[in-house]
Amino acid sequence: MHWLGAAGFSAMVSKIALAGTDEAAARINEITGGAEGDDALIILDLPEIAENGNAVKVAFDIDSPMTEENYVKAVHILADGNPEPEVATFNFSPAMGACYATTRMRLSKTQKVYVVAAFSDGSYGSASATVKVTIGGCGG
Amino acid sequence: MAKVKPRVKVPKTADAGEIIEIKTLISHPMHSGRAVDGDGNLVPRQIIHSFRASFNGKLVMSVDLKPSVSANPFFTFPFKATASGTFDFIWIEDGGKEYTKSKKISIG
Numbered sequence: 058m059h060w061l062g063a064a065g066f067s068a069m070v071s072k073i074a075l076a077g078t079d080e081a082a083a084r085i086n087e088i089t090g091g092a093e094g095d096d097a098l099i100i101l102d103l104p105e106i107a108e109n110g111n112a113v114k115v116a117f118d119i120d121s122p123m124t125e126e127n128y129v130k131a132v133h134i135l136a137d138g139n140p141e142p143e144v145a146t147f148n149f150s151p152a153m154g155a156c157y158a159t160t161r162m163r164l165s166k167t168q169k170v171y172v173v174a175a176f177s178d179g180s181y182g183s184a185s186a187t188v189k190v191t192i193g194g195c196g197g
Numbered sequence: 198m199a200k201v202k203p204r205v206k207v208p209k210t211a212d213a214g215e216i217i218e219i220k221t222l223i224s225h226p227m228h229s230g231r232a233v234d235g236d237g238n239l240v241p242r243q244i245i246h247s248f249r250a251s252f253n254g255k256l257v258m259s260v261d262l263k264p265s266v267s268a269n270p271f272f273t274f275p276f277k278a279t280a281s282g283t284f285d286f287i288w289i290e291d292g293g294k295e296y297t298k299s300k301k302i303s304i305g
Contacts, residue, residue, distance in 0.1 A: 072272065073278050073279045092204075096203045111267060111268070112268075113267075123277075136265060139265050140231060140264075141263055141264065141265060143265070144265040144266060145260055145263060145265075145266050146260065146261040147258065147260050147274075148258060148261075150256065150257055151274055152252065152255065152257045152276065152277060153257060153258060153274060153275050153277060154216045154275055154276065154277025155216050155275040155277070157274065157275060158258075158269075158272060158273065158274045159271075159272065159273040159274075160260075160265040160266065160271060160272050161266070161269075161270075161271050162265050162266055162267055163229070163264075163265050163266070163267055164265075177231055183294050194267075
């Protein structure tokens with residue numbers, strides 16, 4: 058994938074991950090309704106170590122045809138060690154033609170980051186990775 | 198507060214059916230409501246909580262942002278260019294203030 062930085066760390070996971078803290082796990086359960094994960098391929102690009110927790114790049118790429126019949130409806134980003142586990146929710150449409158996005162988030166400390174994808178057929182997929190944070194990014 | 202300024206990068210032209218990349222950035226402090234200022238006072242929450250991208254009036258994608266999104270929220274995402282037209286981007290701040298930006302693309 059052209060946008061995956063050479064320095065990035067990529068993780069490929071396909072099952073709904075329920076490890077993590079209770080709050081993040083509870084929120085993921087709420088999103089998925091406890092549904093089992095699909096074997097959809099989600100590539101999550103996160104740094105292994107973030108020196109500055111104020112701006113940690115997060116990118117994901119999901120294998121989807123993005124047609125009216127089969128597309129990714131939403132992607133939730135959660136961080137289990139932040140004061141609020143939810144970071145952002147992306148709502149997608151078939152008009153995009155592909156399913157990927159990049160943003161930057163705050164991480165208060167070393168923690169696990171989850172990406173949960175909701176597909177148009179009602180199934181879900183997720184990926185997660187741990188980011189080591191040297192200087193936290195949530196307060197003063 | 199520093200001036201809030203939205204910026205967007207969209208190619209001016211594309212081939213029909215080409216998947217282009219859109220980059221958006223808005224300069225905004227994204228006050229999380231958890232940080233304190235120099236005098237030890239809590240800075241109240243003031244974030245961009247919503248972003249929407251539309252093409253020719255139809256919603257392409259949107260993002261719900263929480264305080265964990267970094268200052269100066271930045272997004273990249275794809276779009277399949279099939280016709281010439283106009284993109285409209287809107288960022289909504291706590292309190293309802295809206296910031297907008299438009300970009301045109303021509304096909305062929």
